[in-house]
Amino acid sequence: MIRVSLAAATLLLASAPATAQSEQDALDARYNRALAAGYKALMLCGAIANAEANGTTRTPDSVAAWELTGIQAPMDGVVGELPFDIIRRPSGQIAHVAVKWAEDMPARIAAYYGPDTGCSILPIGAREDASNPGQSVPRKPALAAPANDGRPIKVMIRHQLEAVIGNALDGTAYGKGARTTAVIVLDEGTSAAEEYAPGFDASTPQRTFSVAKSIAATLVGAAVMAGEISVDDPINLNSWVGGGANEPRNAITIDHALRMATGRYSDTPGNRTDPLYYGGSSVNETATPWPVVYKPGTVFRYANNDTLLAIKAIGPWLDFYPPRELFAKIGMKHTVAETDWKGDYVLSSQVWSTARDLAAFGELYLNDGVTASGERILPEGWVKYVTTPSGPQPTTGTFGYGAGFWLMNKEEGVPPDTFTANGNRGQYVVIVPSRKVVIVRRGEDPVGARFDIAAFTRDVLAALPAD
Incomplete structure (x- = not known):
């Protein structure tokens, strides 16, 4: 018989978890x-x-x-x-x-x-x-960046906005540590200001991060306009339908997904989705399998996977009408919607766009879904739909949520009809219908620094002549 002392047994039990x-x-x-x-x-x-x-x-x-x-x-x-x-x-x-x-x-x-x-x-x-069989060649020297003597590039700026835009570009206001790369202000369709940080210009794309979610909602709107879907349609992925009456996710509609209200579990606040974004998993592997833990339509939970689910719902339509075709109609000539390696669009984050393209995107919403050429590409009432907080709302912060867009309906000094497309690291497209103003702010804000877009919006509007 092997005898183990109580002290030794305790040591063994303690060491196993430590090793694990x-x-x-x-x-x-x-x-x-x-x-x-x-x-x-x-x-x-x-x-x-x-x-x-x-x-x-x-x-x-x-x-x-x-x-x-x-x-x-x-x-x-x-x-x-x-x-x-x-x-x-x-x-x-x-x-x-x-x-x-x-x-x-x-x-x-x-x-x-x-x-x-x-x-x-x-x-x-x-x-x-x-990735590219037989195509690899030795790395070429990097091309030189555009020279601009280290000063911001001022494309166009009105005198009244000089101080406001300058404070955003030099980091003296709107958030300690925030780093602004571009600002565009459109006033009634006319450029009121356009300025860039050194090394950036009108053709420089940046990743939109979650501004892509608002772009995704726009693609859904275009599919609705085409008569392909209704936002009240259940998503009904093939992998779910096989479960029949035992599959509770069949109750999830496109509207639920756009409003961050699918009721599905997500592992972290914001649902970081690192395995998809940087690990090389696919949308199908990462976004679709999560189980329902609340009745769809009852709880707000901001999650990348919900936007990805909405895009999966219009996947067959996107096969025939890819995002680049809609971008071209809007005037977003330098915008790219990227995919996972299996070809599904990662439209919760992985879009690259210029500040000017995002200004054109904002103008589309100012014009109720009608392009500069006069073509309606979003249904009448779509702007009202995406800006109506009819679903469950965020429990923290001061912004409300519509369908793919954030709402500044509680911000003092900002018109209550103001809505925004927001993205990580300080990407913002602010749309103010009552003032006919679009504000684009691009940035690369580090973790812990947050650009105060509400204060910036107030100051920009104050600097513009009111009707």
């Missing part, structure tokens, strides 16, 4: 390193390749200083040290970006598939020849 925990810590650190490499690859690919497609340039140093600085933990402590290569085709066009992260694994790959769908991050472990 240390193994988990090591696994988490390895996974976070892989995610950081995916983040770096995708940001380098998206910023540089999409800029070059627009006829302008971004350098790796510029991307490191803006997109790769001040990012969320734990990637922020890793991303800077990871070596990378930009692989180009014989034509000079980027083929893919490779970022090394582990000696025993292939580099993380972000492949550029052209100006229609931009860059996609491949799964962890995918090899270089999986």
